[in-house]
Amino acid sequence: MLLLEGAQAGLNWITILNKRENYRRCFDGFDPHKIAAYSDARIDQLLQDPGIVRNRLKIRSARTNARAFLAVQEEFKSFNDYIWQFVEGAPRQNAWKAMSQVPASTDESKIISRDLKRRGFTFVGSTICYAFMQATGMVNDHLVSCFRYRTMVR
Template structure:
């Protein structure tokens, strides 16, 4: 059985790859979680972020959007000091900021999913990469989405982060074609 090689470093990464990565999701809470975690990853490895995911869930009340939008500066400092999250204050502040902006997007578009998935006409792109070195770090579309998100006020949403987000939530299927997850995710 072949898996995308990035998932082979440990069981946590393999489970994430097999059960979550690339599976299309249109759940706003999950989309917010992945946007937050991908933003936290900037400059770090996904393995570090995944190892702290449970701490993020505890600190941010399972990424409850309204709860995160209501956090105070003192709350964010307490999260930084008392939870096993990445200690980068601007990244923690971006969770609150992005929750607030996401609530505005929901008012305008009905849901964050309706807005973000409109970029792919609500149907995941099915890439056909033969090897992992063909998979891009960013695309013209991720750059376009990044610019629009920044214009709306989102933080830590550069084009590489957004492409990783698109992969994570299934907007693109970037499993290589011989990966055990390629066909199941593509259905």
């Protein structure tokens, strides 16, 4: 998920969603062990694939982040344990009434961003981190009028 969030930086999210299966194919099913081992030649090969966003920095970031991800797993036993500590293991429940209330980033996403960068991750600004939090259920930003809101409240 973090790989896709980073690829989305500066682009419309639908662009990445439409290429999701290509990303899955190109990045070995998002296996961090395989991605961490990519050679420069493999990076060059990915840059030729029209099915993904062909940005050298973003593609190299996938390898860099896979290596950092594995280091976090080693230290915390799982990336899940690491990332959920920032919300004390429970999703943040918001009660927004309008989309204009939903933030692009929060103090928590800024803290996560700083910590990920300190650990060697790239393309993990606070807005990307907040989008990651939304996508993984760390924060419930469904509007209270949304049919999904109540099912997400724990």
